[in-house]
Amino acid sequence: MSVEVETPAAVARDPRRPDPRPLPLVFERSGEGKIGYSLPPLDVPDTIGIPEALCRAEVAGETQISEVDVARHFTRLSQRNFSIDQGLYPLGSCTMKHNPRTNEEMARLPGFAAAHPLAPEALSQGTLELAWLLERALAELTGLPRVTLQPSAGAQGELAGILLVRKALERTGRARKTVLIPDSAHGTNPASAHFAGYTVRELKSNPRGTIDLDVLEKAMTDDVAALMLTVPNTLGIFEDKILDIARIVHAKGGYLYCDGANFNAYVGVAKPGLMGIDVMHMNLHKTFSTPHGGGGPGSGPVAVTQSLVPYLPRPTVERRADGTFFLDYDRPESIGRLRTFLGNYGMFVRALSYIAAYGNRIGEVARGAVLNANYIRAGLSGVYHLKYDGPSMHEVVFSDKKQSELGVSNVDIAKRLMDYGFHPPTMSFPLIVHGALMIEPTETEGKPVLDAFIKAMREIARECEESPDLVRGAPHTTPVKRVDEVGAARNLVLRWRP
């Protein structure tokens, strides 16, 4: 794909152009008597018997605004925003990949978009079949027999996965109290385990940034329900001892949970089920290209091994011998429902569209993501410090170690990147890398964009040496300059009107 890249010169502000005025809030555009709709006159009585005492005479502070003002307001806001449709969005671990437009077209087909969730089974065969097909596709890709599509996002998927483990252990009379999580895991893992009622024990990574088998062996007692492993971990490093890890966990009767938010690093190349993973969530809004970051909603399906199938959330989508589909509520061992209806259904359509578009070549997604991350790594090594230098998968984690010696932090570098027309990477995460700059280009980008990004990052490293104040004062070209993050957090203002 060829993408035009804005050079710093093109982005730099034209001195003849006045600074953009601050945008008024939508409330400030309100004007007495403006309306954005027109309804036909009532042909029924205009009261429905609500007692007078309960009725408000007027709505205080109601925004009165015309349709054109609303349209302009939000269009202007969107023009000042930055999105994947404008340029590289290398937010590590967030997998901000392109959302193919054909997926949007599929999701807008009236048969899907207008389907009523309470329509009878006979009229819902198409929607049920699509959910069934997506489950089959995800089961094939994970190498695990069944998948629930219900979870609304990754964190709910994590919770669902751990609740499945908990139920399975309780059912078999082996209730446990602890979940192990390495310090290189996604930050939501400890919260999910805690939410499911477990005590969390952190495992310290070895100097390579992966699981230390000796540490795991010692920590893996009869009281451990599961190890929650992010694969590849947040350093972008694959747990190459995964089979040993699975053996240690299974030997003590525990379950191996995989945080599959980074599945895009090996989808179509390797199957988690063959690695000994028992339960795994995926993010349709990451690996399978459905929109997120404000464009969502998310979707976090969970794939499970055979022994966890009885506990899956109900209803499941099943196929009868005659080829028709139905919702199976008759699952007495289920952990219950996670949310209304089937889940965020529009995302199922988009994800299946993406998977179908690649077909058997879906491994190209992972190969492209890994190649791109390593291309950036090679282009910036020596310029930015790399604490863990094992082979990178889909993302690479640099730090500001060299630049902090010049008094410039990762925050300054990230802000300066905006002046070069790129979205900043993920920062200060994972916590085991101080001053982290976590970069994930995804498979979306072609070489010209990656080269421009590398050039910008090298340029910023040079600026840190030659004119650190320029970097510390960034961004200089955005509609809003450096915001006071500390002031905003310490003095919360949550209301426009005091």
Add this chain to the structure above:
Amino acid sequence: MNPEDLRYADSHEWVRVEGDVGTIGITDHAQKQLGEIVYLELPEVGHMYDAGDEFGTVESVKAVSELFTPVSGEVVAVNKGAVGEPGIINDDPFGDGWLIKLKLSTDVEIGKLMSAEAYGEYVAAEEQEK
């Protein structure tokens, strides 16, 4: 820079012992690493902790970190001032930025913590690892 009369934990908390009460805070190194602190959560008086337990969280614009008590005991005081104005931890980590006071369950744990000098070396070694 690390006061000589305090004892230090590898999780970057300090303890000052006066009689059977230990005052706990985070070190100057810890506050520098966190950056400007914007939020602090501390327990209620009366809570019991074992050494190594998490007793609260501290949040900067960069990250949320847990606070661990290096010693066991019952909470007898919390620094409400620091909860209201968490910036005080940045300004005076060894003084007005203290966090909680514990009535110590035992006096043997304190001996296992680091001296100011040992902690200084520990931080230097950690910096090397970065």
